[in-house]
Amino acid sequence: MDGLAYDLKRLALGDGEGSYLTRNQRHRGLQLMARDLRGLGYKLPAASSIKPRHVEALIGHWRSSGLSAGTMKNRMGWLRWWASRVRKPNVVPRDNDSAGIEKRSAFNGNRAHATPVERMVALPYRMQLALHLQMGFGMRLEESLKFRVSQADKGDRLAMQSSWCKGGRAREIPIRTPRQRALLEALRKECGDGSLIPQGQRYIDFRKEVEHVTWGAGIRNMHGHRHWYAQWRYRTLTGRACPASGGATYERMSRGEKAADFRARMQISHELGHGRLAVTDTYLGSRFAKAQNRRNESKPLKAHPGA
Incomplete structure (x- = not known):
């Protein structure tokens, strides 16, 4: 070195x-x-x-x-x-444009998915709970492993601590459905006051184990669970599908629908822990048809997986 x-x-x-x-x-x-x-x-x-x-x-x-x-x-x-x-x-150039780096497309195809039950049950129980947290609350893998329900559960919302979250950005995620509540109770029963990381095991070692086991079970894109959550939340907030899953793009919306679209994106951005709407567009699809590239090939969203 x-x-x-x-x-x-x-x-x-x-x-x-x-x-x-x-x-x-x-x-x-x-x-x-x-x-x-x-x-x-x-x-x-x-x-x-x-x-x-x-x-x-x-x-x-x-x-x-x-x-x-x-x-x-x-x-x-x-x-x-x-x-x-x-x-x-x-x-270092202050912005990427001056460095000659082209802008990345906000939407590059729908990556949302929920892991099938037959693949889920092949995993150890704690790993199943981690994936359910990703689908049920839009958590990143690191957040789902470090999450402690005893500290986060505030009744109607989860208070995500900065030490669990990317970039140290604390946030809150609402608890909306009975299945979300049932998932939290399952976590409480399994982990008590602790996290999903087994006692005596380091976070990084357990993370590698999760990645190895899920890959072996044919689960290739865990981040797609966050995309799934974002699209489910969009539907619950607006009553319709987002552009990524075949919903109307901005120019096809009424004035009221445009306002609802903006509010939903702001809310989902907060719940996912993103500071910019442009990042959330990668989950929901661009609001504009030209940027969308018409790559809406997903199946309709199923019921919320919860626990």
Whole structure:
């Protein structure tokens, strides 16, 4: 490990900002940048040695490697974090447009799905509960594993603690149905005051175990459960399907429907823990037909899975 890689490791793992997964992903991304710079002929002695020419070399390398716009945006985020930590924010372009990175399409096909019962029952019970939390409350995998019902249950809502959530952004999720309530009671019975992570086991080890077991059971896209929740909530809030699952796009809505669409997206964005509506559009589909690309091939939503 050279001086730059060691310095970036110290910065990334020594900083308490964000969840464990966020810090780990940032660390891996920064180590990749250190290797890229070394391969491009730049031998930086420390993280504070970064200059605009190094940033330009990285962006050019990523572009020539054919990386997607989404991947490049993630790396730019890590690069800005690096520059800010060494008090050199101006060495990195302030926005991705000026760096020549094209905008990512807000909607790229409907990814919502609920795991079939026959695959669900093949999982250990605690893993089943984790997946039900994702479908029933739109939680990320990390959130579902760290979630403690004894701390979060406020009767009509769940108070998600910042230490469970991506980016440390606490939020509240409403409890609306008897099946959601039944799921919470099942969690309380199984875990008591604890989380789904077995006692004596580290979060990261249990997460890897969940990913391995679910993959073996044929469950390939757990994040699709959040998409499913978002689309179910849209239907309950507006009384109709969202554009991603075949509902009307913005130009086909009445004035009242447009207002209801906006309110629903704001509410769902809050429940999912997103700060921008553009991110929620990837779950619900763009409001505009041109961006939608007519890729609405999903089946109608089934009843809420709950517990």
